[in-house]
Amino acid sequence: MEKLKYALFTGCTAKESTPEQMMSTLAVAKKLGIELVELTEASCCGASHLQDYDDFLSLVLNARNIAYAEKHGLTMVTICNTCQLNTAMTKHRLDHNAELKAKVNAKLSEVGLEYKGTSQITHFLYAIIDDFGLDKLKEMIVKPLSQFNIAPFYGCHNIRPSELQNETHKNPESAYRPTSLDDLIVACGGASVDYEEKNKCCGFHAELQAPRTAAILTGNAVAGAMDANADWMVTPCPLCHLKLDTQTHHASVAIGREVSLPVLHMQQMVGLALGCTPDELGLKHHVTKVNFI
Amino acid sequence: MESIKSQQVTFKVFRFNEETDYLPYYNTYILDVTHEEVVLDILNRIKWDHDGSLSYRRSCRHGICGVCSIKANGKAILACKTRLFDLIETFGSEITLEPLSTKRAIKDLIIDKKDFWDKHAQVNPYLVSDIEETPASEHLVSPHDAEKLLEADYCIQCGACHYSCPALEINDEYIGPAAFAAAYRFSADVRDEASLDRLHVVNAEAQGVWDCVKCMECAEVCPKEVNPIEKITKLHNMVFEAGIAKNNVATRHAVGFAHSIAKHGLLDEGELVRYSEGNIGVLKHVPVAIKMFAKGKIVLPWNMPKADKLDEIKKLVKSSSTVKF
Numbered sequence A: 001m002e003k004l005k006y007a008l009f010t011g012c013t014a015k016e017s018t019p020e021q022m023m024s025t026l027a028v029a030k031k032l033g034i035e036l037v038e039l040t041e042a043s044c045c046g047a048s049h050l051q052d053y054d055d056f057l058s059l060v061l062n063a064r065n066i067a068y069a070e071k072h073g074l075t076m077v078t079i080c081n082t083c084q085l086n087t088a089m090t091k092h093r094l095d096h097n098a099e100l101k102a103k104v105n106a107k108l109s110e111v112g113l114e115y116k117g118t119s120q121i122t123h124f125l126y127a128i129i130d131d132f133g134l135d136k137l138k139e140m141i142v143k144p145l146s147q148f149n150i151a152p153f154y155g156c157h158n159i160r161p162s163e164l165q166n167e168t169h170k171n172p173e174s175a176y177r178p179t180s181l182d183d184l185i186v187a188c189g190g191a192s193v194d195y196e197e198k199n200k201c202c203g204f205h206a207e208l209q210a211p212r213t214a215a216i217l218t219g220n221a222v223a224g225a226m227d228a229n230a231d232w233m234v235t236p237c238p239l240c241h242l243k244l245d246t247q248t249h250h251a252s253v254a255i256g257r258e259v260s261l262p263v264l265h266m267q268q269m270v271g272l273a274l275g276c277t278p279d280e281l282g283l284k285h286h287v288t289k290v291n292f293i
Numbered sequence B: 001m002e003s004i005k006s007q008q009v010t011f012k013v014f015r016f017n018e019e020t021d022y023l024p025y026y027n028t029y030i031l032d033v034t035h036e037e038v039v040l041d042i043l044n045r046i047k048w049d050h051d052g053s054l055s056y057r058r059s060c061r062h063g064i065c066g067v068c069s070i071k072a073n074g075k076a077i078l079a080c081k082t083r084l085f086d087l088i089e090t091f092g093s094e095i096t097l098e099p100l101s102t103k104r105a106i107k108d109l110i111i112d113k114k115d116f117w118d119k120h121a122q123v124n125p126y127l128v129s130d131i132e133e134t135p136a137s138e139h140l141v142s143p144h145d146a147e148k149l150l151e152a153d154y155c156i157q158c159g160a161c162h163y164s165c166p167a168l169e170i171n172d173e174y175i176g177p178a179a180f181a182a183a184y185r186f187s188a189d190v191r192d193e194a195s196l197d198r199l200h201v202v203n204a205e206a207q208g209v210w211d212c213v214k215c216m217e218c219a220e221v222c223p224k225e226v227n228p229i230e231k232i233t234k235l236h237n238m239v240f241e242a243g244i245a246k247n248n249v250a251t252r253h254a255v256g257f258a259h260s261i262a263k264h265g266l267l268d269e270g271e272l273v274r275y276s277e278g279n280i281g282v283l284k285h286v287p288v289a290i291k292m293f294a295k296g297k298i299v300l301p302w303n304m305p306k307a308d309k310l311d312e313i314k315k316l317v318k319s320s321s322t323v324k325f
């Protein structure tokens, strides 16, 4: 197989509140022999909020990020669900609306850039599953996670709207019964836990505006995983991670029940199974202690 | 003739009678289903062949009246449009049929949809326009203006999105995706004169668009591709454009992204929280912030990373901004 190579859009969170996510992404890519070219010029994607204020500005900025991936002639890989949704949504809108694309390109030309629509955009989770392949991953596992019941938490913005998301997946993922993260858990040797909240929302995006709603959603998710006997949770989204890892106190108060579980980034889980050290994966950066290592 | 494919499926059906039962229960029916059957066919077969007391709503059987919506394994569907084999492909051969909202069940799959209609009523879902009795010419709407309304106009008020919305599930005041789509439908109509009133309704705290958690479920579930969350985004935009966005945590949170990107290219997470909450409101986040700081999760202002080619980003923010706050 040819060496896999992607343009990495890190998003902001990986550079700020989830440094462990950046560390574990690089560690796993290295183990798997995947080359990641970081798009250091990329801006924030607007996290599904900038577009509420200024939709056009959000389009221009996201198109600029994609234009840099196009310059490298590479597929863009994202490591945040919301980055994935915003970027893929921008691509979809521009690729299906010549007038809008021309308007956006008129702006980009001011800085000597052009959005062409030549790069695909995929989340690292699907890059591993679709491009690298779980069979190959299984062969590389040195420390299988066989002692653990692991609760997958998919996060909204990687599975909905499925019509958009499935444009780039090899196998369509159902928003009501997603399987990719479960498959990844199993490939790492773990047992995947089924629970109602695994495809539900953690509430992250309304944390400041609607704190009660956000806290209850987080509480329900962790409680659901606990009741299904999960030892820990895993997510492909750093925003879900922030919510589930740092906000369980508020969540517990909101649902009137003490809830808390260690939460790993998808990359950390894969990294553990591949034999990376806890330090390489930044496990010490979690607020909820990763108590099983 | 091609043989008809059939398969055995176990249906667990929610049963409850408000007048005689304290608690709901489930009846199980094992049926052979064929490729072309839809869920409504199954409900009919159960009612006609097994238990005449099973209650559910049906009318058009053409996906247009919107009354047959129920949930299958948690997914809201139109019973008359959803083929069994599509459900089996996703969920396997055990299908649980429940009302859209179990807590609003009156009899079996029939719910009291009053809250849904009340939310609609809140946004005045009709055209408000003073029309002269004998106009000199027609009130023509250009194709371009009409196009904006199309998707939103497809809504059949089935309630699938409304009863799948997590924000609404928790916050009773929240107006919800279907009524927001209706608010957009009429406020974006060039003939309408009540747009501003509606925007005030959707801009209010707790009930308004700001409480959406952006889970995208309404876009996923809608059988008519109304894409309510997209309309909610448009309502956000219209609120800013109309100049009625209040200076509060929700609006500052959206605007804060633009500020931060203009400064760093990236989002300054700490500054976003401070700017959104204000200097006093931010204090409630201090306990969590301290824990995060101890784990190396907080970047201090002087260490804030910046995107390369920041000058490009600054230039684009300046030239591409379309709103002011």
Ligand code: SF4
Pocket (backbone or CB within 6 Å): A010, A011, A012, A013, A014, A043, A044, A045, A046, A047, A048, A080, A082, A083, B267
């Ligand atoms: S979604 Fe979050 S992490 Fe992704 S770019 Fe936007 S702000 Fe940054």
Ligand code: SF4
Pocket (backbone or CB within 6 Å): A081, A082, A154, A155, A156, A157, A158, A200, A201, A202, A203, A204, A205, A237, A239, A240, A241, A243, B213, B214, B215
């Ligand atoms: S699950 Fe949470 S962080 Fe992830 S997309 Fe939904 S709200 Fe955003």
Ligand code: SF4
Pocket (backbone or CB within 6 Å): B161, B164, B165, B166, B167, B168, B176, B177, B211, B212, B213, B214, B215, B216, B217, B218, B219, B228, B229, B232
């Ligand atoms: S996106 Fe918003 S309105 Fe739509 S279902 Fe989710 S919370 Fe409700």
Ligand code: SF4
Pocket (backbone or CB within 6 Å): B154, B155, B156, B157, B158, B159, B160, B161, B162, B177, B178, B181, B221, B222, B223, B224, B225, B226, B227, B228
């Ligand atoms: S928006 Fe779609 S899902 Fe919601 S009520 Fe209308 S038709 Fe049904």
Ligand code: FES
Pocket (backbone or CB within 6 Å): B057, B058, B059, B060, B061, B062, B063, B064, B065, B066, B067, B068, B069, B078, B079, B080, B081
């Ligand atoms: S019976 Fe009318 S929409 Fe299904």
